Amino acid sequence: MKLLEERIKADGKVLGKDILKVDSFLTHQVDFSLMKAIGQRLADVYADKNITKVVTIEASGIAPALYTAEALNVPMVFAKKAKNLTMNDELLTTEVFSFTKQLTSTVSISKKFISENDNILIIDDFLANGQAALGLLELMAQAKAEVAGIGIVIEKSFQTGRQLLQDKGISLTSLARIASFEDGAVQFASADDSSLDQQ
């Protein structure tokens, strides 16, 4: 997605050899207009797949997932990283390790929101080592829901996540794919939705 790649070039900051900081428009401060365009694009890709719900994981996935849900006219459900007093229902639950935060979280979704009748589009802000996406796939498998695909805002293609998801035969749509960071500059691989940029 050209608009997103241009924004990453303009406002993304490369930290060290493998971290891209996009906190000015995605992960901390949020540009609603870019998020809306991202949601519309992901909805366009999966428009004919009869998606029943969009699923993401708190917190940075919520904004792109919400606009994707709006464009598909379905509810959005966000997985939680910690239990609280009001989550007394039966839960779908799994463990996810975050390399960025260097900790393992228990990720859960109330069973009542995902069923075997659902056809799910998973959305997340980043795909790096794929642990969050695999965790969400595991929750959907526990609920016996279909997963029509995974939509990612920014993929770090030099990490293992893409391969892990492709090995499972899942449809993957990454709107920006980072091939490498060379001398602090972002080099992009061809995005999965690049054919839609010309329309």
Add this chain to the structure above:
Amino acid sequence: MKLLEERIKADGKVLGKDILKVDSFLTHQVDFSLMKAIGQRLADVYADKNITKVVTIEASGIAPALYTAEALNVPMVFAKKAKNLTMNDELLTTEVFSFTKQLTSTVSISKKFISENDNILIIDDFLANGQAALGLLELMAQAKAEVAGIGIVIEKSFQTGRQLLQDKGISLTSLARIASFEDGAVQFASADDSSLDQQ
């Protein structure tokens, strides 16, 4: 906001004597159309206040805050409850105790996103004991930013939050105000935006 009160009556679940569970449309599964209406309403209330940014706290505040930001055409910033490797900037930071989760979190926002030139609208999903809102006010004070008001989706009026915020002279707009839970049924007090329901 009548639409919200009706949804709470239809889908909210009262747990024990002071917990309202609204996980089917706000705190876990999210109804984008209701969130959009909520965002529009809060934007209407503060339309003439020259808001420069909407600030909330992860995770359930993000959806209503995002649509409020869209309606006001300003960026949204969400405060974080834990540091991660990419947050290496100078931080505005404070401690917030959550009665629901029974734990104290360090809440932070990067200094670069809030300045003394900002006029902030704070948005949160719930107002109960007011600790999250007071924490966000503290962060805004550290940045010397103005706070034009606080917009709340659901206020539990029988808890201390409202009084604590009013004692500070802050403009408070709660779209649904719960006076009490009687025998598991929600009793509403007059919402701060009730005059707009007739328009």
